[in-house]
Amino acid sequence: MLSEPKHHDTPFPFFYVDSAFSDEQCAALEGLFSQDAEWQHRDGAFYRCSLREVTADIPAAFQAEVLNKMREITGLPLTNRLMVTAQRMLPGQVIGIHSDRPLLGYEIARLVVQLNKHWQAEHGGVLELFSSPQTAAVFSVNPEYNKAFGFTLHVNSYHGVTEVTQPRQSVVFNFWHPANTAELAEHLQALFANMHFSELPTALDAIAAVAELSLPEDTTFRASLAALALHRWGYDETTIVAGYQHSAGLSICDTNDAETYAALRLADWVAYLFRDSFDLARWHVLQRELENMEPFTRLMPTWQLCLPIA
Numbered sequence: 001m002l003s004e005p006k007h008h009d010t011p012f013p014f015f016y017v018d019s020a021f022s023d024e025q026c027a028a029l030e031g032l033f034s035q036d037a038e039w040q041h042r043d044g045a046f047y048r049c050s051l052r053e054v055t056a057d058i059p060a061a062f063q064a065e066v067l068n069k070m071r072e073i074t075g076l077p078l079t080n081r082l083m084v085t086a087q088r089m090l091p092g093q094v095i096g097i098h099s100d101r102p103l104l105g106y107e108i109a110r111l112v113v114q115l116n117k118h119w120q121a122e123h124g125g126v127l128e129l130f131s132s133p134q135t136a137a138v139f140s141v142n143p144e145y146n147k148a149f150g151f152t153l154h155v156n157s158y159h160g161v162t163e164v165t166q167p168r169q170s171v172v173f174n175f176w177h178p179a180n181t182a183e184l185a186e187h188l189q190a191l192f193a194n195m196h197f198s199e200l201p202t203a204l205d206a207i208a209a210v211a212e213l214s215l216p217e218d219t220t221f222r223a224s225l226a227a228l229a230l231h232r233w234g235y236d237e238t239t240i241v242a243g244y245q246h247s248a249g250l251s252i253c254d255t256n257d258a259e260t261y262a263a264l265r266l267a268d269w270v271a272y273l274f275r276d277s278f279d280l281a282r283w284h285v286l287q288r289e290l291e292n293m294e295p296f297t298r299l300m301p302t303w304q305l306c307l308p309i310a
Contacts (some may be wrong), residue, residue: 001025002069002111002148011131011138012157015073020113020148025062029171030115032057032086039088048093054171055084066111070175074109074152078175081182083107089125089168095161097133102153102278105185108177111150114143115169125168130158143168155277180278184305188274191232191302197224201237204244211248218275223248225271230263233298243267259296265289266299269306 001022005015021029032054039050055063063082071078089095102108116125119142127149128137141149151157161168176182204227212220226247230240239260245251247268255261269286272279287307295303 001065002073005073005150008139011129012151012154014129014139014149014151016141016150017148018144018146020146026115026146028059028062029113030169032171033088033115033169046096046098049087049089049095051085051087053083054086055082058084066173067175070109070111070150070173073150076109076152076175077178078109079178079181081176083174085172085174087170087172089161089164091165091167092163094163097128097130097158097160099155099157099159100153101155101157102177102180104188104273104278105180105182106278107153107174108180108278108280109150109152109175111148111173111175113146113148113171113173115145115171116143116166117145119144119166123164123166123168124162125164125166126162128160128162130160131156133158143170152280154280177278177280178308179283179306180273181305187302187305188270191229191270192225192274195225195228197228199231200224200227201231201240203237204241207241207244207250211244211250215248219248222268222271222275225275226264226267229267229270229302233263233267233302235263235298239263247271258293259299262290262293262296262303263299266302266306270302273306 002017002020005017007013007015037052039052041050042048063084067078067080067082100110112127116123125143127141127143129139129141131138141147208220208224211223223244227240227244230243242251242253242260243264246253246264253261253264265286269283272282290307
């Protein structure tokens, strides 16, 4: 299974396997498309195909084997959660260029297995990879039978599928990182529920007003989220102001107080994750910054979800 993966780094890290599964496993996956079941139809200008979740139809042993191989190939500490979807494209359908960046609680890696017998170039449905939405394709993967394509999702993992002239079938396996789970998403949604920046101390007003004149809105909004997290964790106004300045890039927190150091970095991370997406490289920085530190009491619930013990 998934033997001899061919790795590439451009335009983003990915791999493909020419012969992913056994004949028996492929036959089982093909059976997912013949079942009489409800499909979700996507028919927008950008994304046209039909989808349905088939996780429950995949044997547990098969799922476990795929999961273990993906851990081995990607080197990621993937959780035991796995979701599988069947995707069907009909003649004239196309999937536009997009990155599937991993938002809060989203999957971190994906494996796409093609099930198109007798595929020919004129049938289309080619998976194309891009360095940006404005450039030409850098790499193409033909949807040949039993060919698999895997990659780690991030903000720049741009890809799309060309228009098909014949039906195209694929099965998509989705995997999660332990630091971006559904439990964390629920926790942060509760942390930032009913947000009102008027909760923040008035000592921050003048600093925020000046920052908003010179910094991008996304930057100041994330800084305000970081300040709000600190406020809701019960920190004083000096720490809240320092957290805003740290997240906005207005100052570098070089405090000797271990809890303040940890709180500012964790607040900055959850604000970024809640507002933007799960950035694996950025998470590794947080991991290094707080390495060998014991979670502080008021940070404990968030800390344990953001930095789970391996």
